Amino acid sequence: xxxxxxxxxxxxxxxxxxxxxxxxxxxxxxxxxxxxxxxxxxxxxxxxxxxxxxxxxxxxxxxxxxxxxxxxxxxxxxxxxxxxxxxxxxxxxxxxxxxxxxxxxxxxxxxxxxxxxxxxxxxxxxxxxxxxxxxxxxxxxxxxxxxxxxxxxxxxxxxxxxxxxxxxxxxxxxxxxxxxxxxxxxxxxxxxxxxxxxxxxxxxxxxxxxxxxxxxxxxxxxxxxxxxxxxxxxxxxxxxxxxxxxxxxxxxxxxxxxxxxxxxxxxxxxxxxxxxxxxxxxxxxxxxxxxxxxxxxxxxxxxxxxxxxxxxxxxxxxxxxxxxxxxxxxxxxxxxxxxxxxxxxxxxxxxxxxxxxxxxxxxxxxxxxxxxxxxxxxxxxxxxxxxxxxxxxxxxxxxxxxxxxxxxxxxxxxxxxxxxxxxxxxxxxxxxxxxxxxxxxxxxxxxxxxxxxxxxxxxxxxxxxxxxxxxxxxxxxxxxxxxxxxxxxxxxxxxxxxxxxxxxxxx
Amino acid sequence: xxxxxxxxxxxxxxxxxxxxxxxxxxxxxxxxxxxxxxxxxxxxxxxxxxxxxxxxxxxxxxxxxxxxxxxxxxxxxxxxxxxxxxxxxxxxxxxxxxxxxxxxxxxxxxxxxxxxx
Numbered sequence: 169x170x171x172x173x174x175x176x177x178x179x180x181x182x183x184x185x186x187x188x189x190x191x192x193x194x195x196x197x198x199x200x201x202x203x204x205x206x207x208x209x210x211x212x213x214x215x216x217x218x219x220x221x222x223x224x225x226x227x228x229x230x231x232x233x234x235x236x237x238x239x240x241x242x243x244x245x246x247x248x249x250x251x252x253x254x255x256x257x258x259x260x261x262x263x264x265x266x267x268x269x270x271x272x273x274x275x276x277x278x279x280x281x282x283x284x285x286x287x288x289x290x291x292x293x294x295x296x297x298x299x300x301x302x303x304x305x306x307x308x309x310x311x312x313x314x315x316x317x318x319x320x321x322x323x324x325x326x327x328x329x330x331x332x333x334x335x336x337x338x339x340x341x342x343x344x345x346x347x348x349x350x351x352x353x354x355x356x357x358x359x360x361x362x363x364x365x366x367x368x369x370x371x372x373x374x375x376x377x378x379x380x381x382x383x384x385x386x387x388x389x390x391x392x393x394x395x396x397x398x399x400x401x402x403x404x405x406x407x408x409x410x411x412x413x414x415x416x417x418x419x420x421x422x423x424x425x426x427x428x429x430x431x432x433x434x435x436x437x438x439x440x441x442x443x444x445x446x447x448x449x450x451x452x453x454x455x456x457x458x459x460x461x462x463x464x465x466x467x468x469x470x471x472x473x474x475x476x477x478x479x480x481x482x483x484x485x486x487x488x489x490x491x492x493x494x495x496x497x498x499x500x501x502x503x504x505x506x507x508x509x510x511x512x513x514x515x516x517x518x519x520x521x522x523x524x525x526x527x528x529x530x531x532x533x534x535x536x537x538x539x540x541x542x543x544x545x546x547x548x549x550x551x552x553x554x555x556x557x558x559x560x561x562x563x564x565x566x567x568x569x570x571x572x573x574x575x576x577x578x579x580x581x582x583x584x585x586x587x588x589x590x591x592x593x594x595x596x597x598x599x600x601x602x603x604x605x606x607x608x609x610x611x612x613x614x615x616x617x618x619x620x621x622x623x624x625x626x627x628x629x630x631x632x633x634x635x636x637x638x639x640x641x642x643x644x645x646x647x648x649x650x651x652x653x654x655x656x657x658x659x660x661x662x663x664x665x666x667x668x669x670x671x672x673x674x675x
Numbered sequence: 676x677x678x679x680x681x682x683x684x685x686x687x688x689x690x691x692x693x694x695x696x697x698x699x700x701x702x703x704x705x706x707x708x709x710x711x712x713x714x715x716x717x718x719x720x721x722x723x724x725x726x727x728x729x730x731x732x733x734x735x736x737x738x739x740x741x742x743x744x745x746x747x748x749x750x751x752x753x754x755x756x757x758x759x760x761x762x763x764x765x766x767x768x769x770x771x772x773x774x775x776x777x778x779x780x781x782x783x784x785x786x787x788x789x790x791x792x
Contacts (some may be wrong), residue, residue, distance in 0.1 A: 298746055305753045312760060316767075324764070324771040325779040328700065331764055332777070335707050335757055336695065342750055349743065350721035467734040 184282035202269040203278040207260040218249040243295035246650035265625035266409035273318035277636035284310035317398030322405040341385040365436040390421025403474035403605040408518030417425035448489035455482030460589035463596035469529040480506035496651035498568035512629035533607035551597040553633040561636035687713035700765040711754040
């Protein structure tokens with residue numbers, strides 16, 4: 169049990185290495201099977217780990233047995249395990265979709281995919297801020313290569329912007345880490361929280377500037393308003409399974425914001441408490457509005473879905489900024505829902521564009537799709553879920569979000585923005601759907617039918633939405649538990665640093 | 676020493692940011708490299724600057740903080756790999772898009788087309 173916490177990092181890494189070795193590497197079928205089976209095994213392992221963490225509380229693992237404030241540690245609490253489960257679930261769906269033929273359009277699809285999953289899992293599990301940077305780079309370098317998978321002008325152009333922006337982000341990340349290390353003397357997240365609590369007044373401004381630089385980095389990863397310009401172009405030009413996996417990448421930024429500004433600059437941080445909230449709330453709301461405007465003004469379906477990602481990012485950032493246990497729980501449930509549904513929408517967009525000939529996924533009248541009933545109903549389900557219409561998970565997610573806003577001033581603002589933008593999203597999606605499926609001009613339907621594996625992948629991701637509704641009771645409990653654990657920094661500190669260290673630090 | 680070190684970091688950052696705001700991929704790349712040099716020096720300084728400070732126990736009276744040195748090493752390796760990737764990507768972009776502008780098209784070429792119409 170103890171060592172199982174390393175599995176979400178080691179398993180994808182070893183799988184990637186195995187796929188690159190001769191007996192597997194030379195056969196496309198073998199590559200696919202190894203990749204798919206490994207993802208399925210990983211999903212089972214992380215669910216076991218989640219159940220263990222849920223029952224026995226936080227689990228931490230000192231790498232090389234170097235104890236906490238000095239060595240690097242991995243921490244599995246309910247929040248990070250839920251997100252790791254989400255990643256594994258999503259990765260399995262995306263790999264299945266990619267295995268239907270997309271993976272042969274370029275080289276090293278499966279190894280890169282596994283490396284990216286490793287980076288994502290590592291970023292969720294690490295308990296050390298510098299290690300978070302390292303895992304960010306692991307997932308980023310894999311994502312750079314995956315982004316230009318299958319080549320093409322648009323992809324190269326989007327990749328140049330994406331790489332330059334993220335390298336700048338990494339530089340800022342390192343600047344802020346150096347400032348924080350220089351003042352606090354540690355990079356272990358829990359230990360930093362304790363050092364911030366007893367910070368001498370002369371270091372206050374330095375730590376504040378370091379903390380706010382971290383906010384810039386995470387906001388760039390999450391694509392919050394002034395830093396979101398890279399997202400629509402990048403996500404809409406990436407190939408479908410890659411775009412589906414990218415749906416979880418913005419959530420890593422959100423997770424990091426949640427972790428850093430609750431644990432390090434949380435309730436005990438004195439004057440630094442909640443310093444990011446003043447920036448994140450307006451930025452989040454503006455991102456929602458901009459995303460919704462993007463949804464109704466997109467000329468192609470993939471860009472529309474990329475703008476839906478922006479809407480969900482804005483919503484989540486606004487929730488993080490509220491800084492309550494309730495809002496964190498709502499944000500977690502909504503993260504799971506929005507990631508899976510937007511990923512499914514990216515895959516559906518690809519299926520539709522494959523069957524419409526030259527019109528592809530542009531919102532103009534074009535050839536009829538080959539499988540109107542199948543694609544239409546999948547689109548309908550995904551659109552209803554993402555817009556937040558009643559029977560599906562979007563509705564419950566939005567309800568939790570709206571209920572989590574307790575302050576009257578915030579409530580008026582947030583309810584108005586979220587609900588108005590939901591309306592815009594519904595308008596945008598119904599316009600897109602009616603154009604894609606009903607505005608048919610000339611030519612009979614001809615084109616490839618969707619491969620069974622592709623349909624399975626889409627259904628796998630969409631299935632999550634009804635499941636999130638059916639098991640809404642236990643899942644909301646789980647997310648509330650995760651939020652409670654996130655805010656309970658004392659217990660985490662005692663578990664990770666040991667009781668002696670906790671007492672010793674208080675002067 | 677502190678003044679010299681700080682001004683070095685400041686100057687490198689200034690050059691880095693200036694070059695990163697240029698329109699062609701090569702200066703942008705140089706700018707990122709400059710910025711990563713500045714970052715590396717900055718991380719190094721976060722362990723405080725000491726003269727004759729050893730990082731190994733039992734070799735001197737005064738010790739330097741070894742952690743920033745480890746951090747800087749990691750940052751150098753990662754920064755180097757990323758720069759190498761960016762160089763290859765920039766060459767590919769030059770081939771795919773036909774020019775080395777970061778936006779994939781030259782702004783003056785666009786203007787000239789409009790005028791000739």
